[in-house]
Amino acid sequence: MTDCTAHRRYVGRFAPSPTGPLHLGSLVAAMASYLDAKVHHGRWLVRIEDVDGDRNVAGADQHILASLERCGMAWDGDVTWQSRRTALYDAALRQxxxxxxxxxxxxxxxxxxxxxxxxxxxxxxxxxxxxxxxxxxxxxxxxxxxxxxxxxxxxxxxxxxxxxxxxxxxxxxxxxxxxxRADGFWAYQLAVVVDDGAQDITDIVRGADLLDSTPRQLYLQQVLGLPHPSYLHVPVVVNELGEKLSKQTGAQAFDTGAAPQQLLTQALLPAARFLGMDIAATSIADFWRQAIPAWENVLAHTCAPVR
CATH class of the missing domain: 3.90.800.10 (Glutamyl-tRNA Synthetase; Domain 3)
Structure with a gap:
């Protein structure tokens, strides 16, 4: 695996929307982005994408952050909220x-x-x-x-x-x-591009459901004079009907305050298996010790290296 730190400083991010607690599908995206940052000795930021006020669920942002912590995923720096960054979007509109x-x-x-x-x-x-x-x-x-x-x-x-x-x-x-949008909220395409540029994000790891959005974001990056990050879109988790696992399709929260061992067996290990990592851990700390080299092995067999 090529170490991107020889060329540039890796900065990744996980950017959930606070429409409800994390479920297995969102955990897969979080885990992939976290592991990719760790494998490349980079920084991993967390941004709450709450710009769509009508869909936000009260307290969901704090539940998401608590779940990440309970799963052993520690972010770098301060958490940011899109709802506090509207001045940046106004400036982009003027530009x-x-x-x-x-x-x-x-x-x-x-x-x-x-x-x-x-x-x-x-x-x-x-x-x-x-x-x-x-x-x-x-x-x-x-x-x-x-x-x-x-x-x-x-x-x-x-x-x-x-x-x-x-x-x-x-x-x-x-x-x-x-x-x-017609309801006055900033569209995802603009907000995510502006935020990624402002936070110097170099590498975006997210679900394949957002693959189709990337060309629009590349165009926005160009007209705003922002650099193009590297992209990695992991497969999305689907339900028995083949639908993307989401709150709308009945996805259930994995973190209900259960003991760490239950988090491991009911969430972290299934998410790892979905990403192609064969891990048999006995604790959350043991899981991450195995997961980082396991993700590097997945990248070596599935993905192109970061340039």
Whole structure:
């Protein structure tokens, strides 16, 4: 395994949304990001992504932090909360200038436009540029969108350390995308890019459900003059129906105040097995002693090294 510290200082992060306690799926993402930072002798930060106020659950942030501590994952520096960083997002909006425009379209209107243009309703909604040159008479601004270049097409590609080469044509596959939502909350795409840049994040390890977001984030990094981190998207945990394990699909919290041995056998060891690590630990401390070299072995057989 190539030691990235020979070239740069590794800074990773785990950025959960406080929509509920950690479940097995979120623990897998936390564990992968934590282990990757440890293998590369880097820093591991924790950021609470609570910018979406309507989905936040009171006390979930503290429950998440307590669960990480009980599982033996200690972060570096202070925890940050997105809700306390809105000045950074305001500054980014000003920097984007004329690339941003108000949009008055609802999701239903976008879906109807897509159908008229020959798309299928089952596909992801692709914004057709309805408000790009100004709001139609009688329309009220709802969201703010970022212009995506039309000619030549805006293609963004990257080499994911797990999934390999990924390329997406933002012009055809996404269109101008939202950076501030109709409800007034900052969109995930803008907030995560600004925060990663402000915290000097060099390496992002997260779930594969966010793989499709990365080209948009690469484009935002470019127009904001921010560096491109390295990416590693681990497979997501699914339920018996093949759905991503989440609060919406009935995922249960793994940390209910049980004894450390139960945390080990009911959460840490299953998460390790999902990531391809064969560990037979007798305590949480013993687990991490084995997990760090085990993750390095997973990387050596599955992933490209950090450059």
């Amino acid at each position: 984007l200038g004329d690339l941003v425009y108000p949009c008055g379209c609802s999701r239903r209107e976008i879906a109807d436009s897509q159908l008229r243009l020959g798309g299928r309703q089952a596909q992801a909604l692709i914004y057709p540029g309805t408000c790009r040159h100004g709001l139609a008479p009688g329309k009220t601004a709802r969201a703010l969108r970022l212009k995506v270049p039309q000619s030549p097409h805006c293609v963004r590609a990257f080499d994911d350390r797990w999934a390999g080469h990924i390329s997406q044509d933002l012009t055809d596959d996404v269109g101008d995308f939202v950076i501030r």
